[in-house]
Amino acid sequence: MNIQPEEFNILLVDDDKIIIDVFKYALGERGYKVYTALTTSEALQVAHSTTIDFLITDIQLPDQDGLALSSMIREKYPDIIIILMTGYPGISTAIKGLRENIHDYLIKPFSIEQVISSIERALNNKNLHKSSTENLIKIRMLEQENANLHKRLAILTSEQKSGDEKSRDKTLDHVHKTYQEQQ
DSSP states (O other): OOOOGGGOEEEEEOSOHHHHHHHHHHHHHTTOEEEEESSHHHHHHHHHHSOOSEEEEESBOSSSBHHHHHHHHHHHOTTOEEEEEESSOOHHHHHHHHHTTOSEEEESSOOHHHHHHHHHHHHHHHHHHHHHHHHHHHHHHHHHHHHHHHHHHHHHHHHHHHHHHHHHHHHHHHHHHHHHHHO
């Protein structure tokens, strides 16, 4: 798959300004358009003012947690790809993330390559899902076309049988007339 980063807007949310600056620069260098926020309320303002394809958020934010933010943003963007990051990993948070259909769960410290890899996996998954959906639609259309052809074939077969019966009846009438004439 040929990923074109400039086609995707990323909202990066973390209360650590250094993480924001480093990852904004690194993702920007790779062609992604990156918006940033230090709080949930800032993130919601960005999400309401521009289209967001990815949300990369810390779980622990000063005003609300990243899972709550994820849910709020998913209301506006149901197909958004969400990546959670945390310095305090916990199984219950990971499970909540899975329930919220979070794409990935990154544990700090992590590298920009890990983030890029996660984004690319998400895009590949999204493209596979889109392709599967398109193929399913094509299959359903072909099944409907097949059913229509079967119906048409049944009608033609029925008409042919009717035509054969008429032809047979004409032949029998002819044979009967010829027999009567010979008598």
